[in-house]
Amino acid sequence: xxxxxxxxxxxxxxxxVATAPGCAQQAPANAPDQAPRQPQAETQQQTWYTFAGxxxxxxxxxxxxxxPENVGKLRVAWQLHTGDVSDGSGKVPAxxxxxxxxxxxxxxxxxxxxxxxxxxxxxxxxxKWSFNPHAVLKALTQPDMKTRGAAYWQSADPQPGLACQKIxxxxxxxxxxxxxxxxxxxxxxxxxxxxxxxVDQWNTVHAHYPLSxxxxxxxxxxxxxxxxxxKEWAYExxxxxxxxxxxxxTGALKWQFHPLTPxxxxxxxxxxxxxxxxxDSKNNLLYVPTSPPSPDDYGGNRxxxxxxxxAIVALNPDTGAVVWSRQLVHHGLWDYDISTAPTxxxxxxNGQTIPALVEPTKQGFIFVLNRLxxxxxxPIEEHxxxxxxxxxxxxAPTQPWESVPEPTLRAVWPGVSLISDIASGGxxxxxxxxxxxxxxxxPPSLGAGSLIYPPSAGGVEWGGGALDPAxxxxxxNGSSVAMIYRLIRRNDxxxxxxxxxxxxxxYPMKGGPYGIQIESFTNWxxxxxxxxxxxxxxxxxxxxxxxxxxxxxxxxxHWGFYMPDSWGSVTIxxxxxxRSGLIFIGGSMDSRVRALxxxxxxVLWKAQAxxxxxxxPAVYTYKGREYVLFTAxxxxxxxxxxxxxxxxxxxxx
Amino acid sequence: xxxxxxxxxxxxxxLALAATAATALSIFAYFNSEAINHTxxxxxxxxxxxxxxxxxxxxxxxxxxxxxxxATGLLLLLIDIFGTxxxxxxxxxxxxxxLMGVALLAWLLHLATGPRTTRTQAGTTAESTA
Numbered sequence: 001x002x003x004x005x006x007x008x009x010x011x012x013x014x015x016x017v018a019t020a021p022g023c024a025q026q027a028p029a030n031a032p033d034q035a036p037r038q039p040q041a042e043t044q045q046q047t048w049y050t051f052a053g054x055x056x057x058x059x060x061x062x063x064x065x066x067x068p069e070n071v072g073k074l075r076v077a078w079q080l081h082t083g084d085v086s087d088g089s090g091k092v093p094a095x096x097x098x099x100x101x102x103x104x105x106x107x108x109x110x111x112x113x114x115x116x117x118x119x120x121x122x123x124x125x126x127x128k129w130s131f132n133p134h135a136v137l138k139a140l141t142q143p144d145m146k147t148r149g150a151a152y153w154q155s156a157d158p159q160p161g162l163a164c165q166k167i168x169x170x171x172x173x174x175x176x177x178x179x180x181x182x183x184x185x186x187x188x189x190x191x192x193x194x195x196x197x198x199v200d201q202w203n204t205v206h207a208h209y210p211l212s213x214x215x216x217x218x219x220x221x222x223x224x225x226x227x228x229x230x231k232e233w234a235y236e237x238x239x240x241x242x243x244x245x246x247x248x249x250t251g252a253l254k255w256q257f258h259p260l261t262p263x264x265x266x267x268x269x270x271x272x273x274x275x276x277x278x279x280d281s282k283n284n285l286l287y288v289p290t291s292p293p294s295p296d297d298y299g300g301n302r303x304x305x306x307x308x309x310x311a312i313v314a315l316n317p318d319t320g321a322v323v324w325s326r327q328l329v330h331h332g333l334w335d336y337d338i339s340t341a342p343t344x345x346x347x348x349x350n351g352q353t354i355p356a357l358v359e360p361t362k363q364g365f366i367f368v369l370n371r372l373x374x375x376x377x378x379p380i381e382e383h384x385x386x387x388x389x390x391x392x393x394x395x396a397p398t399q400p401w402e403s404v405p406e407p408t409l410r411a412v413w414p415g416v417s418l419i420s421d422i423a424s425g426g427x428x429x430x431x432x433x434x435x436x437x438x439x440x441x442x443p444p445s446l447g448a449g450s451l452i453y454p455p456s457a458g459g460v461e462w463g464g465g466a467l468d469p470a471x472x473x474x475x476x477n478g479s480s481v482a483m484i485y486r487l488i489r490r491n492d493x494x495x496x497x498x499x500x501x502x503x504x505x506x507y508p509m510k511g512g513p514y515g516i517q518i519e520s521f522t523n524w525x526x527x528x529x530x531x532x533x534x535x536x537x538x539x540x541x542x543x544x545x546x547x548x549x550x551x552x553x554x555x556x557x558h559w560g561f562y563m564p565d566s567w568g569s570v571t572i573x574x575x576x577x578x579r580s581g582l583i584f585i586g587g588s589m590d591s592r593v594r595a596l597x598x599x600x601x602x603v604l605w606k607a608q609a610x611x612x613x614x615x616x617p618a619v620y621t622y623k624g625r626e627y628v629l630f631t632a633x634x635x636x637x638x639x640x641x642x643x644x645x646x647x648x649x650x651x652x653x
Numbered sequence: 654x655x656x657x658x659x660x661x662x663x664x665x666x667x668l669a670l671a672a673t674a675a676t677a678l679s680i681f682a683y684f685n686s687e688a689i690n691h692t693x694x695x696x697x698x699x700x701x702x703x704x705x706x707x708x709x710x711x712x713x714x715x716x717x718x719x720x721x722x723x724a725t726g727l728l729l730l731l732i733d734i735f736g737t738x739x740x741x742x743x744x745x746x747x748x749x750x751x752l753m754g755v756a757l758l759a760w761l762l763h764l765a766t767g768p769r770t771t772r773t774q775a776g777t778t779a780e781s782t783a
Contacts, residue, residue, distance in 0.1 A: 559693040560692025
């Protein structure tokens with residue numbers, strides 16, 4: 001992913017105008033917070049040791065120092081600029097910095113879009129050490145230099161004086177996975193070959209591009225679980241989406257999960273896991289969210305059942321064996337990846353505890369499942385959907401559909417924006433009348449194309465939501481975007497692309513009968529042709545599935561001008577929740593970071609960052625002081641503004 | 654007479670001062686603000702406030718403009734003040750907005766106390782105080 005977001009946001013850019021008491025508290029045996037503790041004076045701390053805060057992906061902190069009452073007093077405690085930033089105007093492609101900073105081992109660890117690891121003092125921002133793999137700074141798969149962070153492992157029984165008892169990992173665009181000592185930044189020589197594993201050594205089928213390591217590994221027991229990202233739109237037959245389990249200390253391959261059979265692999269590929277994963281340590285289950293098979297937007301080459309595509313798959317982390325799976329999109333034609341790790345929690349109902357997970361999707365659905373068997377906790381029905389009229393295509397007659405909890409997006413697109421329509425002399429309504437649109441899951445089409453709402457860029461993205469395990473309040477940010485998907489016959493594709501004013505809107509799907517043009521539904525001024533809000537934040541009671549509140553979130557900013565609050569903003573990144581009843585979130589186009597009241601969604605505090613904080617913030621406590629830490633690096637999907645700012649907020653001392 | 658002329662120019666000179674301060678503030682923000690640095694919107698404000706400063710200074714110090722030109726200049730200044738103020742509002746630049754408020758007050762001050770232009774029998778322009 002994800003080039004589609006690029007278009008969605010570019011529309012807004014040109015406008016002138018985001019317990020399981022059982023899970024959260026049951027960290028793995030070797031989880032940092034169950035590791036040997038520091039001296040008593042230093043125990044007044046809460047860690048943030050994974051991409052999503054913990055292995056249950058709750059994005060929840062038990063910190064209580066910052067409260068709704070005093071959050072207005074937050075000030076910058078420290079900040080640093082990494083220097084690893086590019087706007088794409090030079091030789092290095094633009095940077096996308098979506099890294100969650102980790103706080104563990106009394107240190108902040110963060111990776112940069114140039115794939116360096118920085119170890120930082122948590123109270124001053126001073127760099128302790130840095131590791132530079134001298135990675136290839138070329139956009140080999142994704143259009144930008146991208147990282148979503150580093151990962152951390154430590155031995156359950158660290159031996160003093162021995163190196164690499166605590167390890168930090170970073171992956172690169174060219175499929176390398178590096179391991180360095182967490183205290184010194186020195187490469188761990190026993191890991192792979194001199195501290196690096198080349199994941200591409202297992203890229204043997206349709207190896208058109210490297211298996212990019214942009215998402216940090218998921219660390220559990222003494223293993224690393226990794227997927228990969230690629231160029232899903234480029235080829236009909238892409239690499240199969242294998243998940244790898246490696247030994248955390250040696251990098252040795254422990255097992256592989258193949259989502260496709262060898263027969264399937266001959267004509268298609270992917271079903272990869274480019275997003276984060278979560279772990280139920282109590283029940284020993286690893287949850288992987290998968291993408292659809294290749295190519296993204298045509299499925300005539302893969303008409304057979306591919307059950308692990310666009311699904312949540314529960315694996316045995318020791319063997320890679322499938323325990324259960326549930327497909328959330330059948331026969332994908334929209335690039336609807338299941339793009340975020342499911343959040344694990346427990347529902348307490350009538351004296352019973354139901355182990356559950358919640359998975360928000362790009363379609364705006366909020367699926368709640370029993371995490372032991374995948375059964376729906378709130379009803380999921382098979383809903384009849386529009387059928388494709390494209391020669392060779394066989395779209396699925398039905399799709400999984402849920403109504404409780406209320407989806408983040410309406411079933412029908414918002415309609416033509418009057419302002420945009422008037423400003424463009426009726427262009428939006430005229431253009432809409434030419435498009436095929438039959439509601440959610442309208443398939444791509446030939447000719448003028450189809451209006452797709454939501455497209456791959458819409459709904460909930462890779463950050464997912466946050467959960468307060470004390471109340472099972474779930475908060476999630478979502479985007480509202482409309483795009484046009486137009487299939488083009490192979491014979492006409494190259495010719496059209498050459499003549500196009502925006503050739504970057506064209507995706508070849510090489511090897512198949514069609515290429516595709518995907519563009520945002522905007523008028524000639526660049527204004528979105530659909531009605532706002534373009535982004536919202538919602539809160540749910542997951543015991544009942546009830547929507548508690550929903551508000552437009554963020555502000556659209558273009559040419560420096562801020563649009564009305566009621567319009568909201570497309571968002572990338574995710575919220576976090578604290579026990580004191582606060583939500584912290586960046587993610588919006590206006591480069592602001594905010595604190596919201598968990599009970600009402602009201603904005604209580606906001607501050608300016610130098611670029612959109614398209615990441616998951618980290619909340620941690622060190623030496624008795626609570627910090628909220630954002631990476632503000634921007635994302636070309638939202639707007640051209642890039643940054644290299646790591647900014648920590650705390651109450652005045 | 655000289656005293657009257659000086660008093661008459663006070664409004665426009667205050668306007669020129671506010672516009673000059675707005676130009677300086679927007680140039681500073683262009684390079685230093687985290688929220689709106691290097692934005693087209695701020696460039697626009699730099700231009701409009703600079704034009705405002707020059708125009709107000711010219712109208713406030715030069716007496717040879719024909720009446721129609723002076724009236725047109727005052728009207729354009731008002732449009733400039735409102736346009737720059739609206740841009741400042743959407744940029745969420747409170748300082749600029751406040752300065753546009755000062756500029757508007759100065760413009761009104763000029764209307765209230767400034768010279769009126771009257772055409773003499775000889776067809777030349779003369780000024781009299783209201």
